[in-house]
Amino acid sequence: MAVSANRLELLQIADAVAREKSIDRTIVIGAMEEAIAKAARSRYGAETDVHASIDSKTGELRLSRHMLVVDAVENSSIHISLDEAKKRNPAAQVGDTIADTLPPLEYGRIAAGSAKQVIVQKVREAERDRQFIEYKDRIGDIINGIVKRVEYGNVVVDLGRGEAIVRRDEMLPRETLRNGDRVRAFIYDVRREPRGPQIFLSRTHPQFMAKLFAQEVPEIYDNIVEVKAVARDPGSRAKIAVISRDSSVDPVGACVGMRGSRVQAVVNELQGEKIDIIPWSADIASFVVNALAPAEVAKVVLDEDRERIEVVVPDAQLSLAIGRRGQNVRLASQLTGWDIDILTEQEESERRQAEFQNRTKVFMEALDVDEVVGQLLASEGFGSVEELAVVDEKELASIEGFDEDTARELQSRAQEYLGKIEGELDAKRKELGVDDAVRDVPGVTSSILVKLGENGVKTVEDLAGCATDDLVGWTERKDGESKREPGFLDGEEITREDAEAMIMQARVKAGWITEADLAQPAADAAAAEAEATPA
Numbered sequence: 001m002a003v004s005a006n007r008l009e010l011l012q013i014a015d016a017v018a019r020e021k022s023i024d025r026t027i028v029i030g031a032m033e034e035a036i037a038k039a040a041r042s043r044y045g046a047e048t049d050v051h052a053s054i055d056s057k058t059g060e061l062r063l064s065r066h067m068l069v070v071d072a073v074e075n076s077s078i079h080i081s082l083d084e085a086k087k088r089n090p091a092a093q094v095g096d097t098i099a100d101t102l103p104p105l106e107y108g109r110i111a112a113g114s115a116k117q118v119i120v121q122k123v124r125e126a127e128r129d130r131q132f133i134e135y136k137d138r139i140g141d142i143i144n145g146i147v148k149r150v151e152y153g154n155v156v157v158d159l160g161r162g163e164a165i166v167r168r169d170e171m172l173p174r175e176t177l178r179n180g181d182r183v184r185a186f187i188y189d190v191r192r193e194p195r196g197p198q199i200f201l202s203r204t205h206p207q208f209m210a211k212l213f214a215q216e217v218p219e220i221y222d223n224i225v226e227v228k229a230v231a232r233d234p235g236s237r238a239k240i241a242v243i244s245r246d247s248s249v250d251p252v253g254a255c256v257g258m259r260g261s262r263v264q265a266v267v268n269e270l271q272g273e274k275i276d277i278i279p280w281s282a283d284i285a286s287f288v289v290n291a292l293a294p295a296e297v298a299k300v301v302l303d304e305d306r307e308r309i310e311v312v313v314p315d316a317q318l319s320l321a322i323g324r325r326g327q328n329v330r331l332a333s334q335l336t337g338w339d340i341d342i343l344t345e346q347e348e349s350e351r352r353q354a355e356f357q358n359r360t361k362v363f364m365e366a367l368d369v370d371e372v373v374g375q376l377l378a379s380e381g382f383g384s385v386e387e388l389a390v391v392d393e394k395e396l397a398s399i400e401g402f403d404e405d406t407a408r409e410l411q412s413r414a415q416e417y418l419g420k421i422e423g424e425l426d427a428k429r430k431e432l433g434v435d436d437a438v439r440d441v442p443g444v445t446s447s448i449l450v451k452l453g454e455n456g457v458k459t460v461e462d463l464a465g466c467a468t469d470d471l472v473g474w475t476e477r478k479d480g481e482s483k484r485e486p487g488f489l490d491g492e493e494i495t496r497e498d499a500e501a502m503i504m505q506a507r508v509k510a511g512w513i514t515e516a517d518l519a520q521p522a523a524d525a526a527a528a529e530a531e532a533t534p535a
Helices: 007-021 025-044 082-088 109-136 206-216 251-256 258-269 284-291 315-322 324-336 345-367 371-379 385-390 393-397 404-432 436-440 446-454 460-464 468-472 496-510 515-532
Strands: 050-054 061-070 079-081 097-102 142-151 154-158 163-166 182-191 198-202 225-233 237-244 274-279 299-303 308-313 339-344 474-478 481-485
Touching (some): 025 061, 109 182, 142 206, 163 182, 206 237, 225 251, 237 251, 237 284, 237 324, 308 315, 315 339, 324 339, 339 345, 345 371, 345 385, 345 404, 385 404, 404 446, 460 496, 496 515
Parallel strands (some): 061 079, 163 198, 237 274, 308 339
Antiparallel strands (some): 050 061, 061 097, 142 154, 182 198
């Protein structure tokens, strides 16, 4: 059986396939050319370099055989001698390609089947590329689709021009989807895989809620109101922080809508998930107070280095602040990005009392004084023996019940105690093998020397090779929970800036950099700030 197609049929087939698969017509024509060339090679020999060309306007098909011009012919199917080439083209040179026109062919069933396979494969690859390019640019968008099938809890969604999957863990709890259901979801990832592009959808992603609000609230769509952060416990409760760029627009009111119509539309889409809409604030303390709503907050204490905040609430508000199974404080922590510790006023009072007693005990032991004097020093705000040793003598003497002689004696005992501790630390430092030169690095104290030695940092070069995280530790956030990794100098009163300065000074001392190198970044920053400041 012979198969042939006239010019018009070739173009009609190419147009039909391009429309059906939503791919470029030139890709289809290219696939047909490759398929016809492959079929022709079955007639002229597999080694023969046969090329097919279809005119995109007229549909005319041309077949040609390409041969490489060489000095010595090794394979007559693909090579032609220079002498033979010059007979056809006097200007031919070694390395050129000579094209011979071949007569049209009638293709048998096997050749036609092989050509069909090539076309199908090329069209499928083009379709996959088109699908990947189309959807990779839509990551972060909400898309509508129809449930095609459910496989082991995973939902396959028909998007019209492709398929996507909502994995079981990206579904709302207790949500059941059936074939034919219409579903809205968030595109969070598109990947190339051997079986074709995989489009992953989610209904639990925090940004799904943000995009839903953007669809329901015109002020968000118009960038008058901005969604700054979202935290979700999918299917149960969520918190969303918003801010307005227009002082005349209330961001919370805009998101709630008339009689709650806007937020209710989002709640309905999320199967009844309760949503707290919170005004965002650049002041982290105010933001945390807002995020813990509806609980009332009495006091907050910030630890900026560790991004940790301590919140004190009235005793009656504790359960409300923590929420059911810790939900309220967990969502507030995810929303703000800070770890939140909640204490009642009674717990805080007990802790302050314990701290007071600890300080009193330290003063009693270090200065060899009775409890009354220790309590008096602690109540005056002295937190350590070091503070007592360096404070102005007159300030110490002005404390009720003290005089100049008492103040002088207390400072003498404090300095004597610190000297004893210093001697013990220095002996420990020598025992650990820490070089004397490390002591000369600005910011390094005896207690720091001991901790460095205990962690294997024994020379100036060792300290110069450290990173800031090595000294003060770091915090990683995983699954909404912060985990802190300790540093060498945990327990020392040292900030990240102090640690960085210490390392840089060690690098200067080690000869790795110069003081000029150290000063340059600061000079650049000052110049940039001066340029940014309007005259």
